Amino acid sequence: MRAFVVTGPRESGVQEVPAPVAGPGQAVVDVERVGVCGTDGEFFTGEMAYLHQGFAQYPMRLGHEWCGTVSAVGDGVDPGWIGRRVTGDTMLGCGRCRRCRAGRQHVCAERFEIGIRGGFAGALAEQLAVPVPALHQLPESVDALxxxxxxxxxxxxxxVRGADVRAGDRVLILGPGTIGLLVALFAQSLGAEVHLMGRTQRSLEFARTLGFAGVWDGEALPDLPWDAVVDASNAPGLPARALELVEPGRRVVYIGLAGRPSTIDTxxxxxxxxxxxxxxxASPxxxxxxxxxxAGTVDPRPLVAATVGLDQAGAVLAGWRPAxxxxxxxxxxxxxxxxxxxA
Structure with a gap:
């Protein structure tokens, strides 16, 4: 099958590789769509910390935001899975440790991460092998996008759950990228008054099309009481600003990661x-x-700007966007x- 392989920093290409075979407890999925995210970009450039910590190494097959259809199953798997449309968890715990037994496999010290950690092949390929317990079936109302x-x-x-958002709360999200916009949509679906703060004119203008209460650059941000602040940016200075902005007795959530250490005053x-x-x-x-x-309470599809083929994956990771x-x-x-x- 064809798969996109990163062989070194900014070195990549589509290769012919052996098609996966479903092992015991596994399913093979025919991949329909894969999202490209900032983590994939860091692996492409060689900046991702896992490469330097020994949790990942080249060559790598990326891709952890995906959906597709089950085409084969291994021993011990209900054949009823074949033909089901699915997506899946990225985090694959050992299943034996204290964390896994408590349902926290996403922080298992020995975990694999699909397309990210431990050499587990990702979804930027025609097919993907996945443990069946990691699969989630998609209803017909959830399309490939x-x-x-x-x-x-x-x-x-x-x-949003971590921020304990309630109807009527005023929520501020720092960073109007994919995660920040999704946080905003989920918070808005709960009846919160949602504001976003960002830097680039393009991202701010797009965020304004989604109907939020306010979209601001850093200098224009109004002096309002913020019941929750979510830092979904990669700016090292914003974690401290999130703490500065949030109302006493409320919550700040850190989901963005900067390329260098961020500090807050405890x-x-x-x-x-x-x-x-x-x-x-994402696991829980x-x-x-x-x-x-x-249910249609949150629609992520407007965030997808385009869909391209596997041959364009390297260009996308390098920053290219179709005209x-x-x-x-x-x-x-x-x-x-x-x-x-x-798209």
């Missing part, structure tokens, strides 16, 4: 009686995300395509 947005949506839903955290929440993965939010997408792309932040890959196509 939305299906490949379940993983980032799970992260965003967890951020005296501010304690003296304001603020709860700080960190979000690593996947089922809830599928439910909301299926016909929309204004959204997300680019999808369809491994079945051989040329660029509008």
């Amino acid at each position: 939305a299906g490949a947005m379940v993983e980032p949506g799970g992260n965003a839903l967890r951020a 005296r501010d955290l304690a003296l304001k009686d603020v709860t700080a929440v960190g979000i690593l993965s 939010g996947l089922a809830g995300t599928i439910e909301q997408y299926a 016909t792309a929309g204004d959204g932040p997300k680019i999808h890959i369809d491994p079945r395509l051989r040329s660029p196509q509008r």
